[in-house]
Amino acid sequence: MSSATHGARSRWESQRSFDELGRRLSDVTFCVVDLETTGGSAQGGSMITEIGAVKVRGGEVLGEFQTLVDxxxxxxxxxxxLTGISNGMVAGAPSIESALPAFLEFAQGSVLVAHNAPFDVGFLQHFAAQQGRAWPTFEVLDTARLARRVITRDDAPNCKxxxxxxxxxxxTTPNHRALSDARATVDVLHGLMERLGGLGVHTLEELQTFSSRVSTAQRKKRHLAEGLPHSPGVYLFRDDSERVLYVGTSKDLRTRVRSYFTASETRSRMGEMVGLAERVVGIECATALEAEVRxxxxxxxxxxxxxRRSRFPEKVHFVKLTREPWPRLSLVKRVLDDDADYLGPFGSRKAAEKCLAALHDTFPVRQCSERMGRSPSRTACVLAELGRCLSPCDGSVDEATYAAVVRQLRDTLLRRPDEVVEAINTRMEALARDERFEEAGAHRDRLAAFIRAAARTQRLSALTRCPEVVAxxxxxxxxWAVHVVRFGRLAAAGVIPSGADAHQFVRELRATAETVHGAPGPVPAATAEETEKVLRWLESPGIRLVEVDGEWVCPVAGATRHLAVHDAVAESRRSLVPFGERRDLATIHRPTR
Structure with missing residues (x-):
């Protein structure tokens, strides 16, 4: 055997071994699917209204599937x-009982692909289970997850x-119709595959491990986790100048910090941070909630x-209903002890402006910023001419009539948002009938901003009014984990030792808790994000209220009861996961059964 022949055989055997590592992507049949639904949660009662799918292999389209679903x-x-799918369009369409089997037959033998696959596949699995139908052993590829491992900020602003x-x-331009979005996802899939091919990814199995690449330098620093306890707490990465690079929390400090130096942590941003880190400091906490707050x-x-998040809690905005002879709404950056009514906080001025627009759309209070005496004599502005302002400036409205509108507005802010909800829903339906979808969408966003702000304010202020809650x-x-909350701020946390006197432990915890003074208006004596974490714990199953100083109540007809539909819409529209939230999620996975 000549050396040339031996070399050719070795190369052939090497290539064969490489191919045997997995199925080449060019040989895999992918079924790219997209759904349109009535909301964001199948478990919550949302239904499928349209299924669209494209089957491809080796860059070639093998077939398409599309059906509306009643x-x-x-x-x-x-x-x-959002979708352009109306009740009339789905009337007479197949039910999910017949549409789902047809789709499963179309997709048989394929790798399922979807953009934000947990949403689409979750709906399909839910209705398969509801029908008593065994779910096929599909492998699933999520192009959104894959994109977050491949696409940089220089490529695209996000992974929508x-x-x-x-x-x-x-x-094909995505337009929230199932088949069009599926066709667009096919092109995205091929674009991502092309990029990955340049990185040496040629098989389905290689794709599964692509996100597990961690630099050698990153692995060498795993000794920084030594000495940390296996307990809940907060960890701080510090550089050689003792500057804090990153703060995180975990129920197991040592295990979590070690993950930054292994295949479990693949975010490029975190790899850069680990490269600068020289020390990790751990702060043990009595409870997971205390760790989150710290x-x-x-x-x-x-x-x-x-x-990326929570760095600037002071950068917030509020909508304020002033206390003056002719009250008005305004945007402010802080709450004063001035007996005015406030809505918020808002994390961005844009969200606050949307909420303000929703209120102005419903209540014709003045929008000028000047203070007015009880008997103003000025010229009416253009808003008055358009019928959007009661125009107290030129005497068009008396003080009693104006005050009645302000009372309705105040009741909307503090207790019952129905007037805004009904007014904007009516306007949206009219715009949708006229196919003015962009304008209807703007009103939808305004209403959602108002509902979320009102619900948040009502929930936060309910706890903020209580000098102390012990649970x-x-x-x-x-x-038993015990927390002392004062004016919405976590003041103490502890775990009752086994065999200890529970009443004595709680008394001592309260005695040593942080002294907290109430803040003005609806603002808690902490950041809104902290108080919301406390609220989620207080509202979780199994909570026992030990002591409540004050009245912890929310209005029965408050904004919270309207949140579900807006959250469903947001979930339906959500196709963006921030670059900063990358996690070690396998791009392809087999569903658990």
Missing amino acids: PHTEIPPFIAV LSSLAKLFGAT ELRLIAEHKPRYN ARREDDGR
């Missing part, structure tokens, strides 16, 4: 605006399907460059 329920106006379709020059406080204090919950290890 949800046997009214499609909310929000969803109709629309952004990726533009980046890769998709032949994390927020430390992030706000140090403003670490590698933390306990039995944890997984059988011990």
Whole structure:
């Protein structure tokens, strides 16, 4: 055997071994699917209204599948605006009982692909289970997750399907119709595969491990986790100048910090941070809630460059209903002890402006910023001419009539938002009938901003009014976790030791808790984000209220009861996961059964 022949055989055997590592992507049949639904949660009662799918292999389209689905329920106006699918369009369409089997037959033998696959696949699995139908052993590829491992900020501003379709020059523009979005996702899939091919990814199995690449330098620093306890707490990465680079929290400090130096942590941003880190400091906490709260406080204090969220809790806005002879709404950055009514806080001025617009759309109070005496004599502005202002400036309205409108507005802010909800829903339905979907969408966003702000204000202010709330919950290890909350701020946390006198422990915890003074208006004596974490714990199953100083109540007809539909719409529209929230999620996975 000549050396040339031996070399050729070796290369052939090497290539064969490489191919045997997995199925080449060019040989895999993918079924790219997209759904339109009436909301964001199948478990919550949302239904499928359309299924669209494209089957491809080796860059060639093998077939397409599309059907409207009769949800046997009214499609909310929000969803109709988003998708363009109306009740009339789905009347007479196949039910999910016949549409799902047809789709499963079409997709048989394929790898399922979807943009934000947990949403689409979750709906399909839910209705398969509801029908008593065994779910096929599909492998699933999520193009959104894959994009977050491949696409950088220089490529696209985010990982929305629309952004990726533009980046890769998709032949179909996503428009929230199932087949069009599926076709666009096909082009995105091929664009991503092309990029990955340049990185040496040629098989399905290689794709599964692509996100597990961690630099050698990153692995060498795993000794920084040594000495940390296996307990809940907060960890701080510091550089050689003792500056805090990143703050995080975990129920197991040592295990979580070690993950930054292994294949479990693949975010490029975190790899850069680990490269600068010289020390990791752990702060043990009595409970997971205390750890979450400490994390927020430390992030706000140090403003670490590698933390994306919660760094600037002071940058908030409020909508204020003033107390003056002719009250008005305004945007402010802080709450004063001035007996005015406030809505918020808002994390951005844009959200606050949307909420303000929703209120002005419903209540014709003045929008000028000047103070007015009880008997103003000025010229009416253009808003008065348009019928959008009662115009107290030129005497068009008397003080009693204006005050009655302000009372309705105040009741809307503090207790019952129905007037705004009904007014804007009516306006949206009219705009949708005239196919003015863009304007209807703007009103939808305004209403959502108002509902979320009102619900948040009502929930936060309810706890903020209480000088003290003491609550306990039995944890997984059988011990009782106790928290003392004062004016919405976590003042103390502890776990009752086994065999200890529970009443004595609570008395001592209260005695040593932080002294907290109430803040003005609806603002808690902490950041809104901290108080919301406390509220979620207080509202979780198994909570026992030990002591409540004050009245912890929310209005029965408050804004919270309207949140579900807006959250469903937001979930339906959500196709963006921030770059900063990358996690070690396998791009392809087999569903658990």
